[in-house]
Amino acid sequence: MPPSNRASWLMTKQAPANVVDSAPYTSPSMDEIVIKTKAIALNPADVIVQKRGILLKEYPAILGCDVSGEVVEIHPSLADVYAIGDRVTGAARCMERKDGKFCYSAFQEYVVLKLPYIAKIPKDVAYEDAAVLPLGINTAASCLFMDETLGLKAPSMGITEDTQSKTLLVWGASSSVGSCGVQMATQAGYKVVGVASKRNHDMVRSLGASMCFDQGDPTLIDNAVAYLSDKEVVGAFDAINSDLALNSICEILDRSGGKKLVASVVPGAEEKATKGVKIVTNFVASDMARNELGKAIWQWLEKAMEESRIKYMPQSEVVGEGLEHVQDAIDLLAKGVSARKLIVLI
Ligand SMILES: NC(=O)c1ccc[n+]([C@@H]2O[C@H](COP(=O)([O-])OP(=O)(O)OC[C@H]3O[C@@H](n4cnc5c(N)ncnc54)[C@H](OP(=O)(O)O)[C@@H]3O)[C@@H](O)[C@H]2O)c1
CATH class of the missing domain: 3.90.180.10 (Medium-chain alcohol dehydrogenases, catalytic domain)
Structure with missing residues:
Protein backbone atom coordinates (compact mmCIF):
# COMPACT_ATOMS: atom_id res chain seq x y z
CA MET A 1 0.00 0.00 0.00
CA LEU A 133 21.29 25.18 -2.76
CA PRO A 134 19.85 23.03 -5.61
CA LEU A 135 18.31 25.54 -8.06
CA GLY A 136 20.98 28.13 -7.26
CA ILE A 137 23.72 25.59 -8.01
CA ASN A 138 22.10 24.43 -11.26
CA THR A 139 21.40 27.94 -12.52
CA ALA A 140 24.86 29.26 -11.70
CA ALA A 141 26.55 26.16 -13.16
CA SER A 142 24.63 26.44 -16.43
CA CYS A 143 25.61 30.12 -16.73
CA LEU A 144 29.26 29.67 -15.79
CA PHE A 145 30.40 26.28 -17.08
CA MET A 146 28.46 25.34 -20.22
CA ASP A 147 30.12 25.73 -23.63
CA GLU A 148 27.12 27.78 -24.80
CA THR A 149 27.49 30.26 -21.91
CA LEU A 150 30.71 31.45 -20.21
CA GLY A 151 32.50 28.12 -20.69
CA LEU A 152 34.55 28.48 -17.48
CA LYS A 153 36.23 25.55 -15.77
CA ALA A 154 34.00 23.90 -13.17
CA PRO A 155 35.14 23.39 -9.54
CA SER A 156 34.90 19.65 -10.14
CA MET A 157 37.96 20.01 -12.42
CA GLY A 158 40.10 21.40 -9.57
CA ILE A 159 42.01 24.66 -9.36
CA THR A 160 44.59 25.29 -12.08
CA GLU A 161 47.11 28.10 -12.64
CA ASP A 162 44.97 29.05 -15.60
CA THR A 163 41.89 29.82 -13.50
CA GLN A 164 43.81 31.56 -10.72
CA SER A 165 44.95 34.37 -12.99
CA LYS A 166 41.42 35.18 -14.19
CA THR A 167 38.64 37.35 -12.81
CA LEU A 168 34.85 37.02 -13.07
CA LEU A 169 32.33 39.79 -12.36
CA VAL A 170 29.16 38.60 -10.55
CA TRP A 171 26.30 41.11 -10.40
CA GLY A 172 23.70 40.16 -7.80
CA ALA A 173 26.29 38.30 -5.74
CA SER A 174 24.04 38.11 -2.66
CA SER A 175 21.12 36.53 -4.52
CA SER A 176 20.60 32.80 -4.36
CA VAL A 177 21.98 32.06 -7.83
CA GLY A 178 24.65 34.74 -7.43
CA SER A 179 25.97 33.38 -4.15
CA CYS A 180 26.15 29.85 -5.62
CA GLY A 181 28.02 31.35 -8.58
CA VAL A 182 30.50 33.12 -6.29
CA GLN A 183 31.16 29.91 -4.37
CA MET A 184 31.58 27.68 -7.43
CA ALA A 185 33.72 30.15 -9.40
CA THR A 186 36.07 30.82 -6.46
CA GLN A 187 36.32 27.10 -5.74
CA ALA A 188 37.33 26.58 -9.36
CA GLY A 189 40.12 29.09 -8.65
CA TYR A 190 38.77 32.24 -10.32
CA LYS A 191 38.99 35.61 -8.60
CA VAL A 192 35.47 36.98 -8.16
CA VAL A 193 34.40 40.60 -8.03
CA GLY A 194 30.85 40.86 -6.70
CA VAL A 195 28.18 43.56 -6.86
CA ALA A 196 25.60 43.65 -4.05
CA SER A 197 24.09 46.02 -1.50
CA LYS A 198 26.65 47.22 1.02
CA ARG A 199 24.86 45.42 3.87
CA ASN A 200 25.66 42.09 2.19
CA HIS A 201 29.34 42.67 1.36
CA ASP A 202 30.60 40.64 4.34
CA MET A 203 28.43 37.71 3.24
CA VAL A 204 29.65 37.92 -0.38
CA ARG A 205 33.28 38.06 0.76
CA SER A 206 32.66 35.10 3.07
CA LEU A 207 31.66 33.11 -0.03
CA GLY A 208 35.08 33.76 -1.56
CA ALA A 209 34.78 37.07 -3.46
CA SER A 210 37.99 39.09 -3.33
CA MET A 211 36.24 42.41 -3.93
CA CYS A 212 32.69 43.67 -3.65
CA PHE A 213 31.12 46.85 -5.06
CA ASP A 214 27.97 48.55 -3.81
CA GLN A 215 25.16 48.37 -6.37
CA GLY A 216 23.82 51.71 -5.06
CA ASP A 217 27.10 53.61 -5.46
CA PRO A 218 26.87 56.14 -8.35
CA THR A 219 30.63 55.77 -8.95
CA LEU A 220 30.40 51.96 -9.18
CA ILE A 221 31.08 51.70 -12.92
CA ASP A 222 34.22 53.87 -12.82
CA ASN A 223 35.46 52.12 -9.68
CA ALA A 224 34.90 48.64 -11.15
CA VAL A 225 36.62 49.60 -14.42
CA ALA A 226 39.62 50.95 -12.46
CA TYR A 227 39.78 47.81 -10.30
CA LEU A 228 39.58 45.47 -13.29
CA SER A 229 42.09 47.43 -15.40
CA ASP A 230 45.06 45.18 -14.57
CA LYS A 231 43.05 41.92 -14.45
CA GLU A 232 42.21 39.32 -17.06
CA VAL A 233 38.42 39.40 -17.10
CA VAL A 234 36.66 36.21 -18.28
CA GLY A 235 33.23 37.84 -18.56
CA ALA A 236 30.35 38.49 -16.19
CA PHE A 237 27.54 36.54 -14.55
CA ASP A 238 24.32 38.56 -14.31
CA ALA A 239 22.46 36.88 -11.44
CA ILE A 240 19.61 39.34 -11.07
CA ASN A 241 16.74 40.67 -13.19
CA SER A 242 17.56 44.35 -13.74
CA ASP A 243 17.95 46.30 -17.00
CA LEU A 244 20.11 48.82 -15.16
CA ALA A 245 22.43 46.05 -14.02
CA LEU A 246 22.73 44.67 -17.59
CA ASN A 247 23.55 48.14 -18.93
CA SER A 248 26.15 48.69 -16.25
CA ILE A 249 27.75 45.27 -16.81
CA CYS A 250 28.01 45.96 -20.55
CA GLU A 251 29.68 49.31 -19.86
CA ILE A 252 32.15 47.80 -17.38
CA LEU A 253 33.10 44.97 -19.76
CA ASP A 254 33.35 47.38 -22.69
CA ARG A 255 35.80 49.58 -20.79
CA SER A 256 37.82 46.68 -19.35
CA GLY A 257 40.24 44.42 -21.18
CA GLY A 258 39.16 40.80 -21.50
CA LYS A 259 36.13 38.86 -22.61
CA LYS A 260 33.05 40.88 -23.56
CA LEU A 261 30.50 38.21 -22.67
CA VAL A 262 27.71 38.18 -20.07
CA ALA A 263 25.81 35.05 -18.99
CA SER A 264 22.43 36.15 -17.66
CA VAL A 265 19.59 34.45 -15.80
CA VAL A 266 17.03 36.76 -17.44
CA PRO A 267 14.94 35.39 -20.34
CA GLY A 268 15.42 37.59 -23.43
CA ALA A 269 18.48 39.37 -21.99
CA GLU A 270 20.29 38.81 -25.33
CA GLU A 271 18.28 41.70 -26.78
CA LYS A 272 19.53 44.06 -24.07
CA ALA A 273 23.20 43.88 -24.99
CA THR A 274 24.94 47.23 -25.56
CA LYS A 275 28.43 48.51 -26.41
CA GLY A 276 29.43 45.48 -28.47
CA VAL A 277 29.18 43.18 -25.46
CA LYS A 278 27.39 39.87 -26.08
CA ILE A 279 24.77 38.56 -23.66
CA VAL A 280 23.78 34.89 -23.55
CA THR A 281 21.31 33.22 -21.19
CA ASN A 282 21.31 29.75 -19.70
CA PHE A 283 18.06 29.05 -21.58
CA VAL A 284 20.14 28.41 -24.73
CA ALA A 285 22.33 25.89 -22.91
CA SER A 286 21.64 22.20 -23.34
CA ASP A 287 20.08 20.36 -20.40
CA MET A 288 22.79 19.74 -17.79
CA ALA A 289 20.98 16.59 -16.70
CA ARG A 290 21.79 15.04 -20.06
CA ASN A 291 25.50 15.80 -20.14
CA GLU A 292 28.54 15.17 -17.98
CA LEU A 293 28.50 18.63 -16.38
CA GLY A 294 25.33 17.95 -14.36
CA LYS A 295 26.80 14.72 -13.01
CA ALA A 296 30.17 16.34 -12.23
CA ILE A 297 28.62 19.33 -10.45
CA TRP A 298 26.33 17.23 -8.24
CA GLN A 299 29.12 14.80 -7.32
CA TRP A 300 31.29 17.82 -6.49
CA LEU A 301 28.43 19.35 -4.45
CA GLU A 302 27.95 16.20 -2.35
CA LYS A 303 31.70 16.07 -1.63
CA ALA A 304 31.87 19.81 -0.91
CA MET A 305 29.03 19.40 1.62
CA GLU A 306 30.72 16.39 3.18
CA GLU A 307 34.02 18.30 3.51
CA SER A 308 32.31 21.52 4.73
CA ARG A 309 33.64 23.43 1.72
CA ILE A 310 30.29 24.92 0.74
CA LYS A 311 28.26 27.48 2.66
CA TYR A 312 24.48 27.12 2.83
CA MET A 313 23.77 30.63 1.58
N1 LIG B 1 17.47 31.38 -15.74
C1 LIG B 1 17.22 30.50 -14.79
O1 LIG B 1 17.32 29.30 -15.01
C2 LIG B 1 16.86 31.00 -13.42
C3 LIG B 1 16.79 30.12 -12.34
C4 LIG B 1 16.60 30.65 -11.05
C5 LIG B 1 16.41 32.03 -10.90
N2 LIG B 1 16.40 32.83 -11.99
C6 LIG B 1 16.24 34.30 -11.86
O2 LIG B 1 17.43 34.76 -11.24
C7 LIG B 1 17.15 35.93 -10.48
C8 LIG B 1 17.71 35.71 -9.09
O3 LIG B 1 17.03 34.64 -8.47
P1 LIG B 1 17.36 34.30 -6.96
O4 LIG B 1 16.52 33.18 -6.52
O5 LIG B 1 18.83 34.21 -6.83
O6 LIG B 1 16.85 35.66 -6.30
P2 LIG B 1 16.84 36.14 -4.81
O7 LIG B 1 17.86 35.44 -3.99
O8 LIG B 1 15.44 36.17 -4.32
O9 LIG B 1 17.31 37.65 -5.03
C9 LIG B 1 17.36 38.53 -3.96
C10 LIG B 1 18.68 39.23 -3.98
O10 LIG B 1 18.78 39.98 -5.19
C11 LIG B 1 19.64 41.06 -4.97
N3 LIG B 1 19.38 42.16 -5.90
C12 LIG B 1 18.17 42.64 -6.26
N4 LIG B 1 18.33 43.66 -7.14
C13 LIG B 1 19.67 43.81 -7.32
C14 LIG B 1 20.46 44.67 -8.11
N5 LIG B 1 19.91 45.62 -8.88
N6 LIG B 1 21.81 44.53 -8.08
C15 LIG B 1 22.38 43.57 -7.32
N7 LIG B 1 21.68 42.72 -6.53
C16 LIG B 1 20.33 42.84 -6.54
C17 LIG B 1 19.36 41.45 -3.56
O11 LIG B 1 20.60 41.87 -3.10
P3 LIG B 1 20.84 42.99 -2.02
O12 LIG B 1 19.90 42.72 -0.89
O13 LIG B 1 22.29 42.79 -1.72
O14 LIG B 1 20.52 44.27 -2.71
C18 LIG B 1 18.88 40.18 -2.86
O15 LIG B 1 19.86 39.63 -1.99
C19 LIG B 1 15.63 36.10 -10.52
O16 LIG B 1 15.33 37.06 -11.51
C20 LIG B 1 15.12 34.72 -10.94
O17 LIG B 1 13.88 34.77 -11.59
C21 LIG B 1 16.63 32.36 -13.24
Whole structure:
Protein backbone atom coordinates (compact mmCIF):
# COMPACT_ATOMS: atom_id res chain seq x y z
CA MET A 1 0.00 0.00 0.00
CA PRO A 2 1.71 3.28 -1.10
CA PRO A 3 1.77 6.13 1.43
CA SER A 4 -0.89 8.81 1.08
CA ASN A 5 0.51 12.00 -0.37
CA ARG A 6 -0.61 15.63 -0.11
CA ALA A 7 0.44 18.64 -2.19
CA SER A 8 0.10 22.38 -2.37
CA TRP A 9 -1.83 22.70 -5.64
CA LEU A 10 -2.10 25.63 -8.02
CA MET A 11 -5.62 24.82 -9.18
CA THR A 12 -5.98 27.26 -12.09
CA LYS A 13 -3.94 29.81 -14.01
CA GLN A 14 -3.18 32.77 -11.71
CA ALA A 15 -5.20 31.29 -8.85
CA PRO A 16 -4.67 33.72 -5.95
CA ALA A 17 -3.82 30.97 -3.44
CA ASN A 18 -2.53 27.42 -3.52
CA VAL A 19 -4.80 24.73 -2.07
CA VAL A 20 -3.56 21.79 0.01
CA ASP A 21 -5.17 18.53 -1.07
CA SER A 22 -4.34 14.89 -1.70
CA ALA A 23 -1.96 14.00 -4.55
CA PRO A 24 -0.90 10.71 -6.13
CA TYR A 25 2.15 8.91 -4.75
CA THR A 26 4.52 7.91 -7.57
CA SER A 27 7.12 5.15 -7.35
CA PRO A 28 10.61 5.74 -8.76
CA SER A 29 11.72 4.73 -12.27
CA MET A 30 15.30 4.15 -13.45
CA ASP A 31 17.80 6.50 -11.71
CA GLU A 32 15.11 7.81 -9.38
CA ILE A 33 14.34 7.77 -5.65
CA VAL A 34 11.36 9.00 -3.64
CA ILE A 35 11.88 11.23 -0.62
CA LYS A 36 9.59 12.20 2.24
CA THR A 37 9.83 15.98 2.16
CA LYS A 38 11.33 17.73 5.18
CA ALA A 39 12.11 21.21 3.82
CA ILE A 40 11.12 23.17 0.71
CA ALA A 41 12.86 26.35 -0.45
CA LEU A 42 11.03 29.05 -2.38
CA ASN A 43 12.25 30.62 -5.62
CA PRO A 44 11.21 33.64 -7.72
CA ALA A 45 9.88 31.22 -10.37
CA ASP A 46 7.26 29.98 -7.88
CA VAL A 47 6.02 33.56 -7.54
CA ILE A 48 6.24 34.41 -11.23
CA VAL A 49 4.39 31.30 -12.46
CA GLN A 50 1.52 31.86 -10.02
CA LYS A 51 1.18 35.63 -10.32
CA ARG A 52 1.77 35.97 -14.09
CA GLY A 53 0.32 32.65 -15.24
CA ILE A 54 3.32 31.87 -17.47
CA LEU A 55 5.22 28.66 -18.38
CA LEU A 56 2.50 26.19 -17.30
CA LYS A 57 -0.16 24.98 -19.69
CA GLU A 58 -1.86 22.32 -17.56
CA TYR A 59 -3.73 22.86 -14.31
CA PRO A 60 -4.11 21.84 -11.55
CA ALA A 61 -0.33 21.84 -11.11
CA ILE A 62 2.27 21.47 -8.39
CA LEU A 63 5.29 23.81 -8.34
CA GLY A 64 8.54 23.89 -6.36
CA CYS A 65 12.19 23.52 -7.38
CA ASP A 66 14.19 22.98 -4.15
CA VAL A 67 13.62 20.17 -1.67
CA SER A 68 15.33 18.15 1.07
CA GLY A 69 14.07 14.99 2.69
CA GLU A 70 14.50 11.40 3.72
CA VAL A 71 14.74 8.57 1.19
CA VAL A 72 11.69 6.26 1.39
CA GLU A 73 11.82 4.32 -1.90
CA ILE A 74 14.68 3.46 -4.25
CA HIS A 75 14.59 2.15 -7.81
CA PRO A 76 16.69 -1.05 -8.10
CA SER A 77 19.09 0.83 -10.45
CA LEU A 78 20.19 2.93 -7.42
CA ALA A 79 20.12 0.20 -4.78
CA ASP A 80 23.92 0.41 -4.38
CA VAL A 81 23.91 4.19 -4.09
CA TYR A 82 21.10 5.06 -1.64
CA ALA A 83 19.56 3.45 1.43
CA ILE A 84 16.17 3.99 3.01
CA GLY A 85 16.53 6.79 5.55
CA ASP A 86 19.38 8.62 3.74
CA ARG A 87 19.11 12.39 4.06
CA VAL A 88 19.31 14.12 0.66
CA THR A 89 18.70 17.39 -1.10
CA GLY A 90 17.74 17.69 -4.74
CA ALA A 91 16.61 19.86 -7.61
CA ALA A 92 12.92 19.16 -8.13
CA ARG A 93 11.93 19.23 -11.81
CA CYS A 94 8.54 20.88 -11.50
CA MET A 95 8.05 21.41 -15.23
CA GLU A 96 8.30 17.66 -15.89
CA ARG A 97 5.60 15.01 -15.44
CA LYS A 98 5.46 11.22 -15.33
CA ASP A 99 2.31 9.76 -16.85
CA GLY A 100 0.77 13.23 -16.50
CA LYS A 101 1.58 13.43 -12.78
CA PHE A 102 3.53 16.26 -11.10
CA CYS A 103 5.60 13.80 -9.10
CA TYR A 104 8.86 15.73 -9.60
CA SER A 105 7.62 19.00 -8.00
CA ALA A 106 8.74 20.08 -4.53
CA PHE A 107 5.49 21.35 -2.97
CA GLN A 108 4.29 17.93 -1.79
CA GLU A 109 4.98 15.39 0.93
CA TYR A 110 6.57 12.78 -1.37
CA VAL A 111 8.81 13.90 -4.23
CA VAL A 112 10.51 11.84 -6.95
CA LEU A 113 14.14 12.95 -7.43
CA LYS A 114 16.18 11.89 -10.44
CA LEU A 115 19.93 11.67 -10.99
CA PRO A 116 22.10 13.61 -11.36
CA TYR A 117 20.34 16.22 -9.21
CA ILE A 118 20.57 14.46 -5.83
CA ALA A 119 23.19 14.99 -3.08
CA LYS A 120 23.44 13.35 0.33
CA ILE A 121 23.34 15.77 3.26
CA PRO A 122 25.93 15.47 6.06
CA LYS A 123 24.51 14.52 9.49
CA ASP A 124 25.22 17.91 11.05
CA VAL A 125 23.48 19.90 8.30
CA ALA A 126 19.79 20.76 8.69
CA TYR A 127 17.33 19.90 5.92
CA GLU A 128 16.36 23.58 5.59
CA ASP A 129 19.97 24.65 5.11
CA ALA A 130 20.68 22.08 2.40
CA ALA A 131 17.46 23.06 0.57
CA VAL A 132 18.83 26.55 -0.19
CA LEU A 133 21.29 25.18 -2.76
CA PRO A 134 19.85 23.03 -5.61
CA LEU A 135 18.31 25.54 -8.06
CA GLY A 136 20.98 28.13 -7.26
CA ILE A 137 23.72 25.59 -8.01
CA ASN A 138 22.10 24.43 -11.26
CA THR A 139 21.40 27.94 -12.52
CA ALA A 140 24.86 29.26 -11.70
CA ALA A 141 26.55 26.16 -13.16
CA SER A 142 24.63 26.44 -16.43
CA CYS A 143 25.61 30.12 -16.73
CA LEU A 144 29.26 29.67 -15.79
CA PHE A 145 30.40 26.28 -17.08
CA MET A 146 28.46 25.34 -20.22
CA ASP A 147 30.12 25.73 -23.63
CA GLU A 148 27.12 27.78 -24.80
CA THR A 149 27.49 30.26 -21.91
CA LEU A 150 30.71 31.45 -20.21
CA GLY A 151 32.50 28.12 -20.69
CA LEU A 152 34.55 28.48 -17.48
CA LYS A 153 36.23 25.55 -15.77
CA ALA A 154 34.00 23.90 -13.17
CA PRO A 155 35.14 23.39 -9.54
CA SER A 156 34.90 19.65 -10.14
CA MET A 157 37.96 20.01 -12.42
CA GLY A 158 40.10 21.40 -9.57
CA ILE A 159 42.01 24.66 -9.36
CA THR A 160 44.59 25.29 -12.08
CA GLU A 161 47.11 28.10 -12.64
CA ASP A 162 44.97 29.05 -15.60
CA THR A 163 41.89 29.82 -13.50
CA GLN A 164 43.81 31.56 -10.72
CA SER A 165 44.95 34.37 -12.99
CA LYS A 166 41.42 35.18 -14.19
CA THR A 167 38.64 37.35 -12.81
CA LEU A 168 34.85 37.02 -13.07
CA LEU A 169 32.33 39.79 -12.36
CA VAL A 170 29.16 38.60 -10.55
CA TRP A 171 26.30 41.11 -10.40
CA GLY A 172 23.70 40.16 -7.80
CA ALA A 173 26.29 38.30 -5.74
CA SER A 174 24.04 38.11 -2.66
CA SER A 175 21.12 36.53 -4.52
CA SER A 176 20.60 32.80 -4.36
CA VAL A 177 21.98 32.06 -7.83
CA GLY A 178 24.65 34.74 -7.43
CA SER A 179 25.97 33.38 -4.15
CA CYS A 180 26.15 29.85 -5.62
CA GLY A 181 28.02 31.35 -8.58
CA VAL A 182 30.50 33.12 -6.29
CA GLN A 183 31.16 29.91 -4.37
CA MET A 184 31.58 27.68 -7.43
CA ALA A 185 33.72 30.15 -9.40
CA THR A 186 36.07 30.82 -6.46
CA GLN A 187 36.32 27.10 -5.74
CA ALA A 188 37.33 26.58 -9.36
CA GLY A 189 40.12 29.09 -8.65
CA TYR A 190 38.77 32.24 -10.32
CA LYS A 191 38.99 35.61 -8.60
CA VAL A 192 35.47 36.98 -8.16
CA VAL A 193 34.40 40.60 -8.03
CA GLY A 194 30.85 40.86 -6.70
CA VAL A 195 28.18 43.56 -6.86
CA ALA A 196 25.60 43.65 -4.05
CA SER A 197 24.09 46.02 -1.50
CA LYS A 198 26.65 47.22 1.02
CA ARG A 199 24.86 45.42 3.87
CA ASN A 200 25.66 42.09 2.19
CA HIS A 201 29.34 42.67 1.36
CA ASP A 202 30.60 40.64 4.34
CA MET A 203 28.43 37.71 3.24
CA VAL A 204 29.65 37.92 -0.38
CA ARG A 205 33.28 38.06 0.76
CA SER A 206 32.66 35.10 3.07
CA LEU A 207 31.66 33.11 -0.03
CA GLY A 208 35.08 33.76 -1.56
CA ALA A 209 34.78 37.07 -3.46
CA SER A 210 37.99 39.09 -3.33
CA MET A 211 36.24 42.41 -3.93
CA CYS A 212 32.69 43.67 -3.65
CA PHE A 213 31.12 46.85 -5.06
CA ASP A 214 27.97 48.55 -3.81
CA GLN A 215 25.16 48.37 -6.37
CA GLY A 216 23.82 51.71 -5.06
CA ASP A 217 27.10 53.61 -5.46
CA PRO A 218 26.87 56.14 -8.35
CA THR A 219 30.63 55.77 -8.95
CA LEU A 220 30.40 51.96 -9.18
CA ILE A 221 31.08 51.70 -12.92
CA ASP A 222 34.22 53.87 -12.82
CA ASN A 223 35.46 52.12 -9.68
CA ALA A 224 34.90 48.64 -11.15
CA VAL A 225 36.62 49.60 -14.42
CA ALA A 226 39.62 50.95 -12.46
CA TYR A 227 39.78 47.81 -10.30
CA LEU A 228 39.58 45.47 -13.29
CA SER A 229 42.09 47.43 -15.40
CA ASP A 230 45.06 45.18 -14.57
CA LYS A 231 43.05 41.92 -14.45
CA GLU A 232 42.21 39.32 -17.06
CA VAL A 233 38.42 39.40 -17.10
CA VAL A 234 36.66 36.21 -18.28
CA GLY A 235 33.23 37.84 -18.56
CA ALA A 236 30.35 38.49 -16.19
CA PHE A 237 27.54 36.54 -14.55
CA ASP A 238 24.32 38.56 -14.31
CA ALA A 239 22.46 36.88 -11.44
CA ILE A 240 19.61 39.34 -11.07
CA ASN A 241 16.74 40.67 -13.19
CA SER A 242 17.56 44.35 -13.74
CA ASP A 243 17.95 46.30 -17.00
CA LEU A 244 20.11 48.82 -15.16
CA ALA A 245 22.43 46.05 -14.02
CA LEU A 246 22.73 44.67 -17.59
CA ASN A 247 23.55 48.14 -18.93
CA SER A 248 26.15 48.69 -16.25
CA ILE A 249 27.75 45.27 -16.81
CA CYS A 250 28.01 45.96 -20.55
CA GLU A 251 29.68 49.31 -19.86
CA ILE A 252 32.15 47.80 -17.38
CA LEU A 253 33.10 44.97 -19.76
CA ASP A 254 33.35 47.38 -22.69
CA ARG A 255 35.80 49.58 -20.79
CA SER A 256 37.82 46.68 -19.35
CA GLY A 257 40.24 44.42 -21.18
CA GLY A 258 39.16 40.80 -21.50
CA LYS A 259 36.13 38.86 -22.61
CA LYS A 260 33.05 40.88 -23.56
CA LEU A 261 30.50 38.21 -22.67
CA VAL A 262 27.71 38.18 -20.07
CA ALA A 263 25.81 35.05 -18.99
CA SER A 264 22.43 36.15 -17.66
CA VAL A 265 19.59 34.45 -15.80
CA VAL A 266 17.03 36.76 -17.44
CA PRO A 267 14.94 35.39 -20.34
CA GLY A 268 15.42 37.59 -23.43
CA ALA A 269 18.48 39.37 -21.99
CA GLU A 270 20.29 38.81 -25.33
CA GLU A 271 18.28 41.70 -26.78
CA LYS A 272 19.53 44.06 -24.07
CA ALA A 273 23.20 43.88 -24.99
CA THR A 274 24.94 47.23 -25.56
CA LYS A 275 28.43 48.51 -26.41
CA GLY A 276 29.43 45.48 -28.47
CA VAL A 277 29.18 43.18 -25.46
CA LYS A 278 27.39 39.87 -26.08
CA ILE A 279 24.77 38.56 -23.66
CA VAL A 280 23.78 34.89 -23.55
CA THR A 281 21.31 33.22 -21.19
CA ASN A 282 21.31 29.75 -19.70
CA PHE A 283 18.06 29.05 -21.58
CA VAL A 284 20.14 28.41 -24.73
CA ALA A 285 22.33 25.89 -22.91
CA SER A 286 21.64 22.20 -23.34
CA ASP A 287 20.08 20.36 -20.40
CA MET A 288 22.79 19.74 -17.79
CA ALA A 289 20.98 16.59 -16.70
CA ARG A 290 21.79 15.04 -20.06
CA ASN A 291 25.50 15.80 -20.14
CA GLU A 292 28.54 15.17 -17.98
CA LEU A 293 28.50 18.63 -16.38
CA GLY A 294 25.33 17.95 -14.36
CA LYS A 295 26.80 14.72 -13.01
CA ALA A 296 30.17 16.34 -12.23
CA ILE A 297 28.62 19.33 -10.45
CA TRP A 298 26.33 17.23 -8.24
CA GLN A 299 29.12 14.80 -7.32
CA TRP A 300 31.29 17.82 -6.49
CA LEU A 301 28.43 19.35 -4.45
CA GLU A 302 27.95 16.20 -2.35
CA LYS A 303 31.70 16.07 -1.63
CA ALA A 304 31.87 19.81 -0.91
CA MET A 305 29.03 19.40 1.62
CA GLU A 306 30.72 16.39 3.18
CA GLU A 307 34.02 18.30 3.51
CA SER A 308 32.31 21.52 4.73
CA ARG A 309 33.64 23.43 1.72
CA ILE A 310 30.29 24.92 0.74
CA LYS A 311 28.26 27.48 2.66
CA TYR A 312 24.48 27.12 2.83
CA MET A 313 23.77 30.63 1.58
CA PRO A 314 21.69 32.75 1.31
CA GLN A 315 20.79 31.90 4.88
CA SER A 316 17.58 29.92 5.33
CA GLU A 317 14.60 31.62 6.96
CA VAL A 318 11.74 29.35 8.02
CA VAL A 319 8.32 30.83 7.22
CA GLY A 320 6.25 28.03 8.76
CA GLU A 321 5.72 24.31 9.11
CA GLY A 322 3.29 22.42 6.87
CA LEU A 323 2.18 22.70 3.25
CA GLU A 324 -0.43 25.26 4.34
CA HIS A 325 2.48 27.75 4.67
CA VAL A 326 3.64 27.45 1.05
CA GLN A 327 1.33 30.28 -0.03
CA ASP A 328 2.50 32.49 2.88
CA ALA A 329 6.08 31.94 1.71
CA ILE A 330 5.21 32.73 -1.93
CA ASP A 331 3.51 35.96 -0.84
CA LEU A 332 6.47 36.91 1.35
CA LEU A 333 8.96 36.22 -1.44
CA ALA A 334 6.86 38.36 -3.82
CA LYS A 335 7.70 41.34 -1.56
CA GLY A 336 11.44 40.65 -2.01
CA VAL A 337 14.23 39.26 0.16
CA SER A 338 17.79 40.35 0.87
CA ALA A 339 20.31 37.53 1.19
CA ARG A 340 17.68 35.14 2.56
CA LYS A 341 16.14 31.90 1.23
CA LEU A 342 12.57 31.34 2.43
CA ILE A 343 11.81 27.84 3.68
CA VAL A 344 8.72 25.83 4.56
CA LEU A 345 9.32 22.84 6.83
CA ILE A 346 7.14 19.79 6.25
N1 LIG B 1 17.47 31.38 -15.74
C1 LIG B 1 17.22 30.50 -14.79
O1 LIG B 1 17.32 29.30 -15.01
C2 LIG B 1 16.86 31.00 -13.42
C3 LIG B 1 16.79 30.12 -12.34
C4 LIG B 1 16.60 30.65 -11.05
C5 LIG B 1 16.41 32.03 -10.90
N2 LIG B 1 16.40 32.83 -11.99
C6 LIG B 1 16.24 34.30 -11.86
O2 LIG B 1 17.43 34.76 -11.24
C7 LIG B 1 17.15 35.93 -10.48
C8 LIG B 1 17.71 35.71 -9.09
O3 LIG B 1 17.03 34.64 -8.47
P1 LIG B 1 17.36 34.30 -6.96
O4 LIG B 1 16.52 33.18 -6.52
O5 LIG B 1 18.83 34.21 -6.83
O6 LIG B 1 16.85 35.66 -6.30
P2 LIG B 1 16.84 36.14 -4.81
O7 LIG B 1 17.86 35.44 -3.99
O8 LIG B 1 15.44 36.17 -4.32
O9 LIG B 1 17.31 37.65 -5.03
C9 LIG B 1 17.36 38.53 -3.96
C10 LIG B 1 18.68 39.23 -3.98
O10 LIG B 1 18.78 39.98 -5.19
C11 LIG B 1 19.64 41.06 -4.97
N3 LIG B 1 19.38 42.16 -5.90
C12 LIG B 1 18.17 42.64 -6.26
N4 LIG B 1 18.33 43.66 -7.14
C13 LIG B 1 19.67 43.81 -7.32
C14 LIG B 1 20.46 44.67 -8.11
N5 LIG B 1 19.91 45.62 -8.88
N6 LIG B 1 21.81 44.53 -8.08
C15 LIG B 1 22.38 43.57 -7.32
N7 LIG B 1 21.68 42.72 -6.53
C16 LIG B 1 20.33 42.84 -6.54
C17 LIG B 1 19.36 41.45 -3.56
O11 LIG B 1 20.60 41.87 -3.10
P3 LIG B 1 20.84 42.99 -2.02
O12 LIG B 1 19.90 42.72 -0.89
O13 LIG B 1 22.29 42.79 -1.72
O14 LIG B 1 20.52 44.27 -2.71
C18 LIG B 1 18.88 40.18 -2.86
O15 LIG B 1 19.86 39.63 -1.99
C19 LIG B 1 15.63 36.10 -10.52
O16 LIG B 1 15.33 37.06 -11.51
C20 LIG B 1 15.12 34.72 -10.94
O17 LIG B 1 13.88 34.77 -11.59
C21 LIG B 1 16.63 32.36 -13.24
